[in-house]
Amino acid sequence: MKRNFSQAVIPLLSVIGLFILSSHSHSRPYPDQVGICYAYKAETKVRMEVCIISIGWGAGAHYAVLHWPEKHVTNIRMDTNCPDRERLPDGFCSYFLDDKPAERYRRNVFGSIAAMDDEDPDNMTCFRVTRTGNSLCYRINKATGGGAPVIDNGNSAATD
Numbered sequence: 001m002k003r004n005f006s007q008a009v010i011p012l013l014s015v016i017g018l019f020i021l022s023s024h025s026h027s028r029p030y031p032d033q034v035g036i037c038y039a040y041k042a043e044t045k046v047r048m049e050v051c052i053i054s055i056g057w058g059a060g061a062h063y064a065v066l067h068w069p070e071k072h073v074t075n076i077r078m079d080t081n082c083p084d085r086e087r088l089p090d091g092f093c094s095y096f097l098d099d100k101p102a103e104r105y106r107r108n109v110f111g112s113i114a115a116m117d118d119e120d121p122d123n124m125t126c127f128r129v130t131r132t133g134n135s136l137c138y139r140i141n142k143a144t145g146g147g148a149p150v151i152d153n154g155n156s157a158a159t160d
Contacts, residue, residue: 030055037066037074038107038124038137045111053138062092066138074098074136076127090116095127097136102127107137 032054039047052067060081066074075098082093095102106114106123114123121142128135 032067033140035138035140037068038111038126040126040135040137042133051138053140064138066136076102076136078104097127097129100132101130102135103130104128105135 032052035051035053037047037049037051037053038045049069051069054065054067056063057080060079062078062080064076066076068074075096077096077099079093079096080091086093088094090104092104095104104116105126105128106116106118107126108114108118108120108124109122114120122139124137124139126135126137
């Protein structure tokens with residue numbers, strides 16, 4: 001049986017097209033950055049340490065991992081996969097701190113809660129566990145550059 005040109009090219013183009021489409025579904029890590037991480041129990045600061053912040057995005061979420069001293073790890077996830085009508089003003093759908101539902105807020109350089117629309121570059125990004133009121137905040141060291149979202153994995157005393 002003899003194949004004509006279109007019978008040979010169409011399957012090849014289909015395979016190439018699927019390869020191109022599948023290459024866009026991987027996660028995108030950014031370089032790790034040095035920062036300061038804070039843990040709050042309600043409104044009381046209980047921990048402040050230098051940490052390594054790993055950030056990135058994948059299918060349906062942005063994430064951040066805070067690497068505390070002694071190999072302690074905290075994960076933060078900011079979901080982006082929801083209907084437009086359910087999106088929050090910042091474009092995300094929901095937040096999770098160590099897989100616990102959370103809310104995002106900001107603190108200023110003095111540790112006081114700041115308005116979300118206060119774009120002062122010295123403000124910290126914070127995530128508060130809805131059930132407990134405990135939260136984690138981080139500030140990326142400006143000398144290392146960047147300023148992207150951070151996510152927590154549940155191993156933090158502040159999320160319990």
